[in-house]
Amino acid sequence: MRSHGTGSGLGSGLTAGDITPAVLAIGRSDFPNILIDTLRRQADVGHCMVFALKRAGAATCLLDAGNIPIGGDLGAAYAGQFHQSDPNRDVLFEAEGGAPIMLPSFAPRMYGARYRKIFFHDSGIVDKCATAIWTGDTCFYVNFYRITAQGRFSDAERARLQTIAPAIGASVARHFQQDSTATPDQNLAALFTARAPLSALTPREQEVCRRILLGFSSEAISQALGISLHSTLTYRKRAYERLGISSQNELFSIVLGLLASPRGLN
CATH class of the missing domain: 1.10.10.10 (Winged helix-like DNA-binding domain superfamily/Winged helix DNA-binding domain)
Known part of the structure; x- marks a missing residue:
């Protein structure tokens, strides 16, 4: 393969076309469904949630798609207050703008008892991977979840998510900044x-x-x-x-x- 100087960071086991449906759906109303379908094919992701975090302190749930029935409630609770107690917050807010961020591997002990009960025990979430990217004063925080019926991500699935995360995060950020009328x-x-x-x-x-x-x-x-x-x-x-x-x-x-x-x- 000849170099073209714009490497996407895709691993040798992943073809660029594997996540192209999500990229081409940017700005369309069906983007959430295509995104979760793409994530399921690539790493058997059960649910995806996206939050916009502002340096000024506000948070908004932008996307909630997948197999967690109370996902909407979790998104509202996180945006309302729990984003302040997210153990990943320091990593997110210390990052440089524009560079893809891969969050530390999920461990229940990272989270406080109330946070853990609401967001993991009550919802059935057993594993999580996350990526994020800053554009201006907004951090697009993309979370990938697995529930009890699925079990935890395998090492291969986690590695695959790490491979596609930069392009997925960038696509999510572009989607929520995109003119919705554009084809x-x-x-x-x-x-x-x-x-x-x-x-x-x-x-x-x-x-x-x-x-x-x-x-x-x-x-x-x-x-x-x-x-x-x-x-x-x-x-x-x-x-x-x-x-x-x-x-x-x-x-x-x-x-x-x-x-x-x-x-x-x-």
Whole structure:
């Protein structure tokens, strides 16, 4: 694999396309469902909750999706008062802006008795992984849970979450900052216009690459753009050469790497 200078941090056992559905759902109303489906496929995550934490002290539950029936109540309780007693709070608030944060492994002893009863015993949560990322004065705090029926995350599942966490966290942050009327192609178009190395492509090369990312076949791209199949393949070849890549998966990796970098959230 040739280097393109924008590595996404994806491990060798994970292909970029594995989390692409969540990335392409940014700004859409079905983002929560697609996100939890993606997390279930990748690491059998039971439930996901996202909180926005402000340096000024306020907290908001932005997303609650999965298999915990009282998830909404837990989100409201955490945002209302318990965020102040979260043992991860110091790690979150000491972090530098824009850098992905991976929180320490879950251990019940980290939490006070009341916190532990409400958020773990009463809800049936037996394990948790979490990641976070700051954009401006807002920390997007993404939590992944397993309940009693599932058991704890295996070492392999935890490692997989750590691998995809930067791109998942960046996608969540982008989603909650995104114009809800934008289509996936408009979101990609903005990324191709503003961010190197994608911005170095010609307009037609960008159009072809965007449709590759959206799952179009070469034949469908040709039809959509009104060009021959030969031209589509030529534009793809030239685009890959400019980017220093040789496969669709590497193209996905560039996009995910840009999303996981601080400027990818602007």
